[in-house]
Amino acid sequence: MIQATSTVSQVRDSKQEPATFHGSVELKNNWELSEIKAIYNQPMNDLLFKAQTVHRETFEPNQVQTSTLMSIKTGACPEDCAYCPQSGHYNTGLSKEQLVALDKVVKSATSAKNAGATRFCMGAAWRSPRGKDFPVVLEMVKEVKKLGLETCMTLGMLSGEQAHQLKDAGLDYYNHNLDTSEEYYDQIITTRTFGDRLKTLAHVRDAGMKVCAGGILGMGETLNDRFGLMQALANLPEHPQSVPINQLIAVKGTPLEDAAAIDSLDFVRMIAVARIIMPKSYVRLSAGRENMSDEMQAMCFFAGANSIFYGDKLLTTDNPDADRDNKLFARLGITAEGAEPNQSATMEKTAIANPVTDDPSRKLYYNAAAS
Ligand code: SAM
Ligand code: DTB
Numbered sequence: 345m346i347q348a349t350s351t352v353s354q355v356r357d358s359k360q361e362p363a364t365f366h367g368s369v370e371l372k373n374n375w376e377l378s379e380i381k382a383i384y385n386q387p388m389n390d391l392l393f394k395a396q397t398v399h400r401e402t403f404e405p406n407q408v409q410t411s412t413l414m415s416i417k418t419g420a421c422p423e424d425c426a427y428c429p430q431s432g433h434y435n436t437g438l439s440k441e442q443l444v445a446l447d448k449v450v451k452s453a454t455s456a457k458n459a460g461a462t463r464f465c466m467g468a469a470w471r472s473p474r475g476k477d478f479p480v481v482l483e484m485v486k487e488v489k490k491l492g493l494e495t496c497m498t499l500g501m502l503s504g505e506q507a508h509q510l511k512d513a514g515l516d517y518y519n520h521n522l523d524t525s526e527e528y529y530d531q532i533i534t535t536r537t538f539g540d541r542l543k544t545l546a547h548v549r550d551a552g553m554k555v556c557a558g559g560i561l562g563m564g565e566t567l568n569d570r571f572g573l574m575q576a577l578a579n580l581p582e583h584p585q586s587v588p589i590n591q592l593i594a595v596k597g598t599p600l601e602d603a604a605a606i607d608s609l610d611f612v613r614m615i616a617v618a619r620i621i622m623p624k625s626y627v628r629l630s631a632g633r634e635n636m637s638d639e640m641q642a643m644c645f646f647a648g649a650n651s652i653f654y655g656d657k658l659l660t661t662d663n664p665d666a667d668r669d670n671k672l673f674a675r676l677g678i679t680a681e682g683a684e685p686n687q688s689a690t691m692e693k694t695a696i697a698n699p700v701t702d703d704p705s706r707k708l709y710y711n712a713a714a715s
C-alpha cells in the first residue's frame with residue numbers, strides 16, 4: 345500500500361471529521377488508499393450497484409448538469425503540463441490569442457444559455473492571472489452573472505486576495521485540477537508543484553467559492569496513481585462541489601501524444617469510485633467524450649456522473665455538439681438540470697426532429713414510436 349504523502353495527509357489531518365452515514369452514503373475525508381482500492385476492485389455489477397444506490401440517495405438520478413466552456417485566453421502558456429495543447433513549451437499548431445473582449449464573452453454566454461447550459465466556464469492559459477487582465481476578468485464574471493448563469497473560471501494559481509476579488513465579483517465556482525497523484529505529478533508538470541495546487545484550492549475555499557477540482561485519466565499513470573488522485577480529492581478539508589474527470593485527449597505535439605488510451609471499463613470504474621467516496625459532489629464526465637461511445641457515456645451516468653461540458657468545443661479541442669448530446673439525453677431519458685422549461689423543450693424537440701434511427705450506426709435502436 346502506498347502511504348499517504350505528507351502534503352495529502354497534512355490536508356487530511358487539518359480537518360479530520362468522523363465519518364457520517366446516511367443509508368448507503370458515507371461522508372468522510374479520511375479515506376485510506378486501501379479502502380479506495382477495495383471499492384474499485386469489487387465485481388463490476390457490485391460496484392455499479394453501490395454507486396447508483398449512493399447516487400439515488402444524494403441526487404436526482406435522471407438529471408445531468410450542463411456547463412459550457414469558453415477559452416478567454418488561448419495558448420502560449422508558460423507552464424509545461426504534458427497533456428496540454430496550450431502549453432508554450434510544445435508545438436501543437438495552436439494559434440495564440442490575447443484575452444478576448446468582454447462583448448465576445450457576453451455573446452458566447454448568451455448563446456450557451458439559449459442552448460440550455462446553466463453554467464458558463466471561462467478558461468485562460470495562464471500560470472496565474474496578472475496585471476491589467478485581472479480587472480477585465482472581474483468584469484466578465486459580473487456580466488455573465490447578470491445573464492442569470494452560474495459562473496466558473498479557471499485561470500491558474502490564485503492569491504488569497506485574487507480569490508476574494510473573484511468571489512466579490514460574483515464567481516460561483518473556481519476550477520483548479522489536481523490532475524494526478526502527488527507521486528506522479530512531477531512526471532506531468534515540472535513548472536509547479538502539487539502543493540501549489542492545494543494552496544490555490546485553499547484560497548478558493550477560504551474566499552467562500554465552490555471548488556471544482558478533478559483530474560485526468562490516461563496519462564500513463566498507474567492504478568495506484570489514480571487511487572492517489574481520488575484520495576487527494578476526497579480528503580480535502582471539504583469535498584470539491586464539482587469533480588471533473590477528464591479522459592486524456594492525446595494532442596499531437598504534446599509529450600503525451602502517444603499515450604495509450606485508458607480502458608473504458610477502468611474509466612467507468614473510476615467514475616463509480618468518485619461517486620461513492622464523494623457522494624454529494626457533482627461528478628463531471630469531462631474532456632474525452634468525443635471519443636466515447638453513447639454506451640460508455642450511459643455507463644458513466646449510471647456509475648454516478650451527473651455533469652457534462654455541453655457545446656461543440658472544450659477550450660481548444662472538440663466536444664460532442666449539442667445536437668448529439670440532446671439526442672443522447674432523449675435516448676436515456678435524462679433531462680438537463682435547471683434548464684428552463686422552454687430550453688428543455690427546445691433540447692427535446694431537437695432530439696425528436698433528428699431521431700436516432702436516422703443514424704446508421706444506431707441499428708440496434710428500437711423505434712417504439714413507429715410500431
Ligand atoms: N491554466 C489553467 C490551469 O491549468 O488550471 C486553466 C486551464 S487548464 C486547460 C484546465 C484543465 O484542463 C487542466 O487542469 C486539465 O485537467 C484539463 N486538460 C487540459 N488539456 C487536456 C487534455 N489534453 N485532455 C484532458 N484534459 C485536459
Ligand atoms: C476540466 O477539468 N476540463 C476542462 C475544464 N476543466 C477547464 C478543460 C478540458 C480541456 C481539454 C483540452 C482543450 O480543449 O484544450
Ligand code: SF4
Nearest residue numbers: 421423425428431469
Ligand atoms: Fe497552462 Fe493550464 Fe494548459 Fe497547464 S493546463 S499548460 S497551466 S493552460
